[in-house]
Amino acid sequence: MLLQLVASRADPVSVSDVAAALGVAKSSAHELLRTLADVGFLDQDADTGRYAVGDGARRLAHGPLDTNLLRSLTTNLVDALAARSGESAYIGVLRGQQVEIVHHVFRPDDTRQQLEVGDRHEAHATGMGQVLLALDPAAPAVMRTLDPVRLTQRTLDLPALRTRLVEVRGRQWACTAGERTADRADVAAPLRGRGGIVVAAVGLVGRVDRVVGAHRDPRTALLAHVQAAAAAISAELGATL
Amino acid sequence: MVAIDQGTTSTRCIVFDQQGRFVSVAQREHRQWFPEPGRVEHDAAEIWANVAKVVPLALAKAGIGPGDVVALGIANQRETAVLWDRRTGRPQGRAITWQDTRVAPLLPELARRVDDPTLRERCGLPLSTYATAPRLTWLLRGSPDLRRRAATGDVLFGTMETWLVWNLTGGVDGGVHVTDVTNASRTMLMDLRTLDWDDGLCDAFEVPRAMLPQVRPSATVHGRATQVLPGVVIGAAIGDQQAALFGQACFAPGEAKCTYGTGAFLLLNTGSEPVVSTHGLASTVAFQADGEPATYALEGSIAMTGSLVQWFRDSLAMVRTAPEIETLARTVDDNGGCYIVPAFSGLFAPHWRPEARGVITGLTSYVTRGHLARAVLEATAWQTVDVVEAMNADAGLALTALRVDGGMTSNLLLMQTVSNLLDVPVERPMVHETVSLGAAYAAGLTVGLWPDLAVLRRHWHCGARWAPDLAPAQRERERLGWRTALAQTLTGAAVTPPATGPPAP
Numbered sequence A: 001m002l003l004q005l006v007a008s009r010a011d012p013v014s015v016s017d018v019a020a021a022l023g024v025a026k027s028s029a030h031e032l033l034r035t036l037a038d039v040g041f042l043d044q045d046a047d048t049g050r051y052a053v054g055d056g057a058r059r060l061a062h063g064p065l066d067t068n069l070l071r072s073l074t075t076n077l078v079d080a081l082a083a084r085s086g087e088s089a090y091i092g093v094l095r096g097q098q099v100e101i102v103h104h105v106f107r108p109d110d111t112r113q114q115l116e117v118g119d120r121h122e123a124h125a126t127g128m129g130q131v132l133l134a135l136d137p138a139a140p141a142v143m144r145t146l147d148p149v150r151l152t153q154r155t156l157d158l159p160a161l162r163t164r165l166v167e168v169r170g171r172q173w174a175c176t177a178g179e180r181t182a183d184r185a186d187v188a189a190p191l192r193g194r195g196g197i198v199v200a201a202v203g204l205v206g207r208v209d210r211v212v213g214a215h216r217d218p219r220t221a222l223l224a225h226v227q228a229a230a231a232a233i234s235a236e237l238g239a240t241l
Numbered sequence B: 001m002v003a004i005d006q007g008t009t010s011t012r013c014i015v016f017d018q019q020g021r022f023v024s025v026a027q028r029e030h031r032q033w034f035p036e037p038g039r040v041e042h043d044a045a046e047i048w049a050n051v052a053k054v055v056p057l058a059l060a061k062a063g064i065g066p067g068d069v070v071a072l073g074i075a076n077q078r079e080t081a082v083l084w085d086r087r088t089g090r091p092q093g094r095a096i097t098w099q100d101t102r103v104a105p106l107l108p109e110l111a112r113r114v115d116d117p118t119l120r121e122r123c124g125l126p127l128s129t130y131a132t133a134p135r136l137t138w139l140l141r142g143s144p145d146l147r148r149r150a151a152t153g154d155v156l157f158g159t160m161e162t163w164l165v166w167n168l169t170g171g172v173d174g175g176v177h178v179t180d181v182t183n184a185s186r187t188m189l190m191d192l193r194t195l196d197w198d199d200g201l202c203d204a205f206e207v208p209r210a211m212l213p214q215v216r217p218s219a220t221v222h223g224r225a226t227q228v229l230p231g232v233v234i235g236a237a238i239g240d241q242q243a244a245l246f247g248q249a250c251f252a253p254g255e256a257k258c259t260y261g262t263g264a265f266l267l268l269n270t271g272s273e274p275v276v277s278t279h280g281l282a283s284t285v286a287f288q289a290d291g292e293p294a295t296y297a298l299e300g301s302i303a304m305t306g307s308l309v310q311w312f313r314d315s316l317a318m319v320r321t322a323p324e325i326e327t328l329a330r331t332v333d334d335n336g337g338c339y340i341v342p343a344f345s346g347l348f349a350p351h352w353r354p355e356a357r358g359v360i361t362g363l364t365s366y367v368t369r370g371h372l373a374r375a376v377l378e379a380t381a382w383q384t385v386d387v388v389e390a391m392n393a394d395a396g397l398a399l400t401a402l403r404v405d406g407g408m409t410s411n412l413l414l415m416q417t418v419s420n421l422l423d424v425p426v427e428r429p430m431v432h433e434t435v436s437l438g439a440a441y442a443a444g445l446t447v448g449l450w451p452d453l454a455v456l457r458r459h460w461h462c463g464a465r466w467a468p469d470l471a472p473a474q475r476e477r478e479r480l481g482w483r484t485a486l487a488q489t490l491t492g493a494a495v496t497p498p499a500t501g502p503p504a505p
Helices: A002-008 A013-024 A025-039 A057-063 A067-085 A127-135 A139-144 A158-171 A220-240 B044-062 B104-113 B116-122 B133-142 B145-149 B160-169 B197-206 B238-247 B306-314 B324-329 B367-397 B412-422 B434-447 B453-459 B471-495
Strands: A042-044 A051-053 A087-094 A100-107 A118-122 A174-177 A184-194 A198-207 B002-006 B010-018 B023-030 B074-075 B083-084 B155-158 B179-180 B212-214 B219-224 B231-239 B256-260 B266-269 B281-288 B295-302 B338-339 B359-361 B402-405 B426-429 B462-467
Touching: A002 A025, A013 B044, A025 A042, A025 A051, A025 B426, A042 A067, A067 A087, A067 A100, A067 A220, A067 B023, A067 B160, A067 B324, A100 A127, A100 B462, A127 A139, A127 A158, A127 A174, A127 A184, A127 A198, A174 B133, A174 B402, A198 A220, A198 B324, A198 B462, A220 B133, B002 B044, B002 B160, B002 B434, B010 B044, B010 B434, B023 B044, B044 B160, B074 B160, B074 B238, B074 B434, B083 B145, B083 B160, B104 B133, B104 B295, B104 B306, B116 B145, B116 B197, B133 B145, B133 B426, B145 B155, B155 B160, B160 B179, B160 B219, B160 B231, B179 B219, B179 B231, B219 B434, B231 B238, B231 B295, B231 B434, B238 B256, B238 B281, B238 B295, B238 B434, B256 B367, B266 B324, B266 B367, B295 B367, B306 B367, B338 B367, B338 B471, B359 B471, B367 B412, B367 B471, B402 B412, B412 B426
Parallel strands: B002 B074, B074 B231, B179 B212, B256 B402, B402 B426
Antiparallel strands: A042 A051, A087 A100, A087 A198, A100 A118, A174 A184, A184 A198, B002 B010, B010 B023, B083 B155, B219 B231, B256 B266, B266 B295, B281 B295, B338 B359, B426 B462
16 A cells, blocks of 8 residues: 555655555654665655655566576676586576576586576475575475475485475575485575565585585585575675566 | 776776686776767776776775785777876876767778778778777867877877876886787777888878887786886786687687677687788787787677667667566567668678668568567677678688677577577686686786696686587578578668658657
8 A cells, every 4th residue: 555655646755745644653654664665665765765666666567587687697606606616506496396497507627518597307306496495485385285206215205305494494505415316416595686585596516425525414615605606696686686 | 816907888807816717806987978979088087096996996805915916917998099198197188989980070081091901901900980090180180289299209199008007107107108919909000010000000190109109019017016006017908809809718710709798899819910801800919928929810890789689678668678688589489580680870890881771671460579589689690690701701711619708698599599590609608707807817927827828728617508509401591581681771771761751740
């Protein structure tokens, strides 16, 4: 209703306008306006302090995040992730029960590699997928019908997956080793847009022995690279998406 | 390693580590002055001030001090002319940039003094508003005072790297007045073979030798900074497109890179001899290390690539953001018979038909926004093909792979299309910042941080690769469609406009 009020006015509105129109105290009106401004639904004019409809609200009409836009915003930082970690770097988004690769940077070892953009993998069996199943706004609906296919000996069944997702939610990263294919391991972390909403995941994929240690924990340096990349990319996305 | 990339819209400082990996960046935009239509100027003093700001910022982000810097390399926007007073260090008017077309009316007269074949043979460039020399003619004709002080060497000329090196090495207090062969090769005053100023060309453009900087190799000790990075060796200065070629490790004849931005710049390494183009390309110096012969390149520039996508976004409102053109293009499988030739201000390399105007061909009721989006992307790919084919013909060799960089390389459909239509693999490097990287590489070679080109070649890693995936017959059908559309840009221009204008609103 507050958004409708602001959108219906030709000129930006002040806190008093809103308080009067809604019949609430100025302090309450201020708090409501600030909340909407913080998530980008309203823009506040730096000089007059008045509010107008922000890009965030307009974007609601545009549907889901465009993955080509996402890739172009993140290219430099994903390049740096691959260069520093020495492993292949990816960005993935949740598509139903699968994670779709929307960006891929080759491992910097000069072996011939294939671009994997557009490939889809079972979300429950990959690090990026588990990050998204734990944190993506669409995940609760997906989880209600998920029947995890067993791809390797290490693929988690539903109860184990639920336990894992609780851990992922707590630590804000995921690591799988041999859960999708026996020889691959990965580390992934969430990417957040404006308002802190998880929009995608960033991750590294490599040989099991290179990515995880003896206890199938991610190697410290690789986890740090992924977390640093996720923070830097989220800062970028938070400012634009 | 620290690189300064003094570009058209901004000045950036990038710190690289010993493996040539990106560490930190700081950037500052400068004001674009448009005093009259066709005029585009920069304030050289503002740009120098920005250098003094971004360098300490980038060092701070990297957590290092000037003492940790091995050497500095400079890459710069080319062809932009700066004049300044040797005694006060003050710029004489604003810098006239490479996009500025004010000298167009001078060109017919200049063409009578020095004919096109001589020009191409001697300096490698066709007479155009791009090169620096006609700007100097214009500036000195406009002010007898400036001409007098230029003749005595009290007013100095430089492109951007010259201005920055002079200031970094002390300015009025002992500043070094030098340029490098790549920048000098874009002025239209340098002989491509002697790698020095040409008296005949200087006379033709009325440029006194006293105002010109000394021409040096790209990778050499240009001086030691006393400002901004005190004590640090300036180990390289190189034009931005040549820097990108170097940063892409295109060190051998036959290796080429294309930078896709607003426009696109394709450079092909042609080895130790300049190739005089008979197919509408420029011949230019690619690189020279201290004490070594120069490496040359053929260059073809494409005016409208990213700017065509911007037009599609802003003027036609077909997409919200430029990257979303890929989403729209992928809603269909092909161009639906539709072709767009973006000859908005004529056809450039390799056709050079200024009278041509853009066309959209093959419109039927079947064609949707998605087909138009495909045609926009294919226009960039076909323009690349046209320049590459001209290069192959000039150089007498066939390109076997194309290295790409620039913002449009994140458009995967475009990159696949370029590969399909060129019928060679297209490769994107892992380090996106090829201009700065090229300047850092060149400076690192000078000071011995990296022993040779072989080591630098090993730094290049492929970030993504696209292999051709189109049947030859299909490619030829598409080529016919593009060629037909191209021909119509010329017939369209020949039709006389109606005598009366459109009705007044």
